[in-house]
Structure formats: C-alpha cells, structure tokens
Amino acid sequence: MKKIASSAALSGRVERIAQRDRPDNWKKPPRRIEKSECITCDTCLRSCPAEFGAIFDRGLDVVIIPELCSGCPACVLECPVDCIYVDEDWTPTDDAMWNHIELTAKGA
Template identity: 80%
Template sequence: MPWEKNEAAGGETSGRDARIAARAREENWKKPPRRIESAECITCDSCLRGCPAEFGAIFDRGLDVVIIPELCSGCPACVLECPVDCIYVDEDWTPTDESLWKHIELTADGA
C-alpha cells in the first residue's frame, strides 16, 4: 500500500525535503491531513514511529506531539498505531507557523 513504510528507499526523503523547502502539501494528495487532539493524547509516540519515513509528518514539540499538515498525506498509518484514538482528519487545517518550521529544519538531519 502507498502509505506503508518503504524500507527499500534507503532513507531517501527527496519528496519530503522538497515539501519542507516549499512548506506546502503535494497538490495531488486527495485526503486532508490528520491532526492530534492534544487533550486526548498520552504522548506515547506510537504515531511518530508509525508515520512512514517518506512523510515524516509527526514531531515531538515539548510535551505535545504534532502532525505537520504540509507533510501529512492523510494516510491512516498513525491512526492505526494510536492506542487512544486521538488522531482525526483535519479538514480545516491551517498552515504551520514559522517557529515549528524552524524546529523541523533543526531536526531534519535526524529524521
């Protein structure tokens, strides 16, 4: 399935890197991104580990775990991993703020 992890990719994230540089979602993605309801999240990081590397859309931000909508294809991989069902479709997503983009750029090499 297209949302499964691709081990054969050898860690290449050129599409992801381009999305980070452009700070934009792929135009051909039909599904809206996902969001994490922080009031329900237990910060177990299961979603972060379950997010396919080619998207790498989930980050720890202090005590919160967040999904970057510009990097999220809307696939169900994180939803399937979440033990408390706190991940929802985000039809009304807003662009990611500058401070979080700086965090992403600082952690991009380790992603």
C-alpha cells in the first residue's frame, strides 16, 4: 500500500519545481535510468514517492529529473530489469522538460 504524501511534503516538491534545483541537504546523488536497458514499463514512475515525483514518462523514454530525485531506492527496488543507477555526474534538466513538469504540476 502506497503512503499518501502530506500537503507539506507536496508543497516542498512544488517549491523544488519552481526553483529547478536540488536541496543542498540531500546527501545521496540522484538516480538515472539507462535508456538502452529500460523496457518502459513505468513501474519506477508508480513507485516514486509522491513528495518527490521525480520520474516522468517522456514518450519513448522514462526519465528521472535529478533536481526532484532524493536518491532514495524506491524505484530501484521495483524495477524489473535493474536499469536504474546512481547518477554522480548528473546534469541540469533542460527547459523543455521543466516546462512539461510545470504544466503537469499545475494540474495536480
């Protein structure tokens, strides 16, 4: 059974989306999905805790937004093909993806 995130936790996500940055106090690096190994089953997307909501289906790819990913292992534990890895060298998310995220966040 999935826990329902508190409104405070969800407002933290909205703030991270507005700032487009990872909190400095998150010590674990974000995760990344290896596209060549991913079967686009969306299991990771469904397992990502709502207070992070870091995983998005982008058509043919499923992506983790590093600025929203706390580095928790929830998606890793559920992935049936083990295609999710630690991303020590993550790069900032592009504006087009942020625009998509902002549109979907407003509808939530």
